[in-house]
Amino acid sequence: MGVTILTPYPLQNKSGAEAIEELSKRLLALGATQAGQFLVDGDIFEHSFKKIKIHVMHNSEYPASVFSILDNGQKQIPLITDLIFDLLMLKVNPIYSSKKMIKIESKGPRFELGDFLVKLGSVTMSQNQNFKGILIEVDYRPCLVPAFCWDLIKEFLQGLLGQQAPTAIPGYFTNTLPSNNPNQHYHRFNDTYQPIDTVQQYLEHFNNYRKQSQAPTI
Template structure:
């Protein structure tokens, strides 16, 4: 696994998510990319019950790139703890139903086609919350390098090939904080959680 960058694709009122995915697919194919299956990243959020004291939030995520792993991120006050476990962790959360409750209505997914082009892997994700479409999330991975600071300019230049001027001027804030550290699968999970949270926030701010 190399360094991964995630970016939301700005949606216009006159285009559906399917149309955007089709548009980007054609642009990527024009560069020579070949589709290599589908991908899925999902996130379910649990909240601690009042009897547990100050509220804690647990995010459980799965990534089809690491099918044997379950990623857990616990938020408690200003502290964040992350754990990578096996599939039994999902069963553990079910057994903790007396302590945590699932926010079913805010379960999020990003899924869609996966492409390969040389050392790059590109994923075009349709983001849904409780099966309602929210936007398009683009993931680009450069596999030979594991130091974000050494590869950001290369990834950005590659993304300009199919996103044009829409490419971020700077890496996501989470990546900025880890530019000189070795990239791990959990770093991709953190980026997905940040983007999922952004979509949830935008939904909550939307007028009724």
């Protein structure tokens, strides 16, 4: 595990399959090798009478873990558990019920290129597998603090995506967070990166896709 940056990829009149194929060819031309497939999925369980949501997510990089985020509208509390948590959520139904129509996943090929791990995700939502867009995950494995390697990751993305590469630090890392000292705040940009950070980035993008009223062509 290293530092992971997640960025959406604009389709520019391409289908999702065409975009994945084009990006795969670019990576292979740069010398990358394909290293299997990946899957990140997210479900929402809502309390029957309280305004509380539990986001339950899985990442194929951590097959024995369940990532859950309790959201009361004002604060998010992350939790990492084993797979028993999935069974627990089934047992608390109907107190917490799954919103299957907004269940979402990102899946596709993963590539290794030197110290980088790149995943090209096709994002689909609901039981009908409605296509929502493309998410690119770039993991720079030797680094553990985003501030130490953001410039290197940005340069890598520019080499892969050209003008479509992000130039600004993702908001997930620059948002001001409270600390134990009420007079001090900190940013994730200078903090040690953890697997839950990848999941929370996916959650941000998944929620953005859920808000889309229309889906592009798959």
